[in-house]
Amino acid sequence: QVHLVESGGGLVQAGGSLRLSCAASGSIGSIFAMGWYRQAPGKQRELVAQITSDGSTNYADSVKGRFTISRDNAKNTVYLQMNSLKPEDTAAYYCQATSFGSRSYWGQGTQVTVSS
Numbered sequence: 001q002v003h004l005v006e007s008g009g010g011l012v013q014a015g016g017s018l019r020l021s022c023a024a025s026g027s028i029g030s031i032f033a034m035g036w037y038r039q040a041p042g043k044q045r046e047l048v049a050q051i052t053s054d055g056s057t058n059y060a061d062s063v064k065g066r067f068t069i070s071r072d073n074a075k076n077t078v079y080l081q082m083n084s085l086k087p088e089d090t091a092a093y094y095c096q097a098t099s100f101g102s103r104s105y106w107g108q109g110t111q112v113t114v115s116s
Contacts, residue, residue, distance in 0.1 A: 001026045001027055001105075002024055002025070002026045002027055002028070002030065002031060002097050002099070002105040003024070003025045003026045003105075004022055004023070004024055004095045004096075004097060004105055004106065004107035005022070005023045005025075005095075005107060005108070006020060006021065006022050006093065006094070006095045006107040006108065006109065006110040007020070007021050007023075007110060008020040008021050008110060009093060009110030009111045009112045010111075010112070010113070011113045011114075011115065012085055012112075012113070012114055012115070013114070013115050014085060014086055014087055014114055014115065014116050015084060015085065016085050016114070017081070017082060017083045017084075017085065018082045018085065018112060019079055019080065019081050019082070020036065020079065020080040020082070020093055020095075020110060020112075021077055021078075021079055022034065022036070022077060022078045022079075022080075022095030022107060023075070023076060023077045024076045024077070024078070024097060025076065027099070028076050030099040030100055030101070030103075031053065031097050031098070031099060031100075032052060032053055032098050032099060032100045033050055033051065033052040033053065033097070033098045034050070034051055034071065034078045034095065034096065034097045034098075035047060035048070035049060035050030035051065035069070035078075035095075035096050035097075035098075036048040036049050036050075036069065036078075036080045036093055036094070036095060036096070037093070037094045037096055038089075038091035038092065038093045038094070038112075039091055039092050039094070040088075040090060040091040040092075043091075045094070046060060047060055048060050048063055048067065048080070048093070049063065049067055049068075049069035049080060050069065051069045051070070051071055051078060057069055062088075063082075063089075066082065066083050066084045066085075067080060067081065067082050067083070068080070068081045068083075069081075078095065080093070082112070085112075085114045086114060087114045087115065087116045088114075089112060089114050090112060090113050090114050091111075091112060092109045092110070092111050092112075093109065093110050093111075093112050094106055094107055094108075094109045094110075095107035
């Protein structure tokens with residue numbers, strides 16, 4: 001089992017920055033990849049960014065050049081640095097982990113609201 005706890009959401013003006021954190025606990029060694037998803041009201045949940053155990057990253061086209069995913073292995077924490085935020089980035093952001101056995105774990109979510 002893997003337990004994920006997000007933090008760092010909030011309200012920010014357009015053009016501002018926020019950093020989300022996701023602390024993992026439990027069977028850390030079983031994690032293949034961790035990522036951030038988001039879901040806006042009335043929309044499907046979508047992948048924002050992902051980082052694998054070997055450090056490979058991928059991003060949604062809508063956030064490339066603005067968001068950066070990183071990890072601190074010593075703290076078992078993954079970060080999402082969000083710069084140049086836009087109102088369309090407003091959503092609930094969820095941390096997700098995928099195990100080597102393809103099992104998926106989710107955090108409880110943190111709200112990001114970008115005002116225009």
